Amino acid sequence: MLLKRIKIFTALALVLLVSCKTEKENFVKREYNQELVNELASMVEIDQVAAGIPSGKYKELTEEEWQSFKDSVFAVTHKKAAEIFNKHGFVGFDLAGKEGSRNFWLIVQHLDFNPEFQEAVLKEMKIKVENKNANPENYAYLLDRVQLNTGKKQVYGTQVMYNWKVCQAYPKPLIDSINVNKRRKEIGMEPLEVYLNEMSKMHFEINKETFSKVNITEPKLYKIKD
Known part of the structure; x- marks a missing residue:
């Protein structure tokens, strides 16, 4: 009887442990700004098309049409990225998870036509990196980009x-x-x-x-x- 009670108690303890862990994981996920995560994912999807080599239907565009498409995409992503930055600063892990943070960085990385904006983001990103709230390797990529875009x-x-x-x-x-x-x-x-x-x-x-x-x-x- 005692052994049976011990087994039951152990099983209940395991259930509670798993339940608490799951609840903690869900809490962390709920802490993310999911609307922002989704927006950044959508922005990166079109950003990657514009930043890459023409493929699929885009291969049919003339060089002038392709450049016009790219300019349009980067203009829109720049506007949205600026709005996000003005509201949240650099998007860290705590706000949008590692993927969301990476997506924001990637978008800024491709905005070479506005090095002033890249540099402003870089300064905020440095603080997040120092607090282990952003990826240091991604910071290195953006730093190099800013350096070159500002003649250094x-x-x-x-x-x-x-x-x-x-x-x-x-x-x-x-x-x-x-x-x-x-x-x-x-x-x-x-x-x-x-x-x-x-x-x-x-x-x-x-x-x-x-x-x-x-x-x-x-x-x-x-x-x-x-």
Whole structure:
């Protein structure tokens, strides 16, 4: 009888534990601004179309029509992003979760025509990163973008160009290149050479047909130091 009571008590304790955990998880989810999360997801969906290479129905557009479409998309996302920023500041994990925070950052990342706005967001994002309420790697990408858009050299080497003759990525102007991997490591990023190799591979895959015409069968990669 005692053993039976112990089993029943243990089972009830487990149920309560799971119930409390689930309730806590639901509470965290309820704390997110779901309306904002949904809005950012919708904004990123069209932002990614405009930021990428024309595909699907967009391949039928002329170069002028495609540029007009992109300008229209970024104008709308800029207006919405500015409204969100004025109301909430940088969107941190606590407000919209990691995905929502990433989506807001990604939208701002593509607003190169307004570096002043990017810089204002960057300052607020830095505070969120220091409080572990935003992604430090994403901060690095936006910092590099702002640096270049304001005529300065980038810090982490996230922004690249390509040598089409050999299919190899290389960083845009970079400050203190000798210590770049030290800076990248401090915020959890892989060595620059690893990043550049991944970018070179992606560039090759996207433009494989073009490279095949000039007998380039693979990207040129950097040697990775041990």
